[in-house]
Amino acid sequence: MGTDSLVLGVADLLSRPSRRREEHLEVEVSGLAVLGSKVAEGKALRIDLLLEALNEAVVVKGTTDATWVGECRRCLRPLEATLQAPILEIFETDPTEGETQPLQRDHIDVEPVIREAVLLELPLAPLCGADCAGLCPQCGTDRNEAECGCAEEASDPRWAGLDQLHFE
Structure with missing residues (x-):
């Protein structure tokens, strides 16, 4: 300055x-x-x-x-x-x-x-929009522009108990 x-x-x-x-x-x-x-x-x-x-x-x-x-x-x-x-x-x-x-x-x-x-x-972690889908973690495709068709990653079996919890 x-x-x-x-x-x-x-x-x-x-x-x-x-x-x-x-x-x-x-x-x-x-x-x-x-x-x-x-x-x-x-x-x-x-x-x-x-x-x-x-x-x-x-x-x-x-x-x-x-x-x-x-x-x-x-x-x-x-x-x-x-x-x-x-x-x-x-x-x-x-x-x-x-x-x-x-x-x-x-x-x-x-x-x-x-x-x-x-x-x-200043924003610490800026977003282009609240609905930003981000990048595919497997192939890197921008999911705001196109669907990549990659399968969703299966969650770690050690966390399976948490998958059964449902919050309102």
């Missing part, structure tokens, strides 16, 4: 409690990924924030929109979609570990907050 563009001056807010300001940013990112998905390279995050002064603190609320790419966990098709990550954070001069972020004199760095919000919204 371009760190400089995510360091925001807040001197004007701190001089008058209750004052508000909107920020609209577009920032290129790299390296935001979890397991089966990542933020698309070369696509900018769109960040919309509302900053509000609150005594010796600044409250940051807003959203981040990002395009992510990955593979369907069942059929391995490439996927691309957008996500919207909510942001709500408090910046203060004496931050509480794990609860608030540091306010450094007259500026705040929202990069860690943006990174965390986006990473939490």
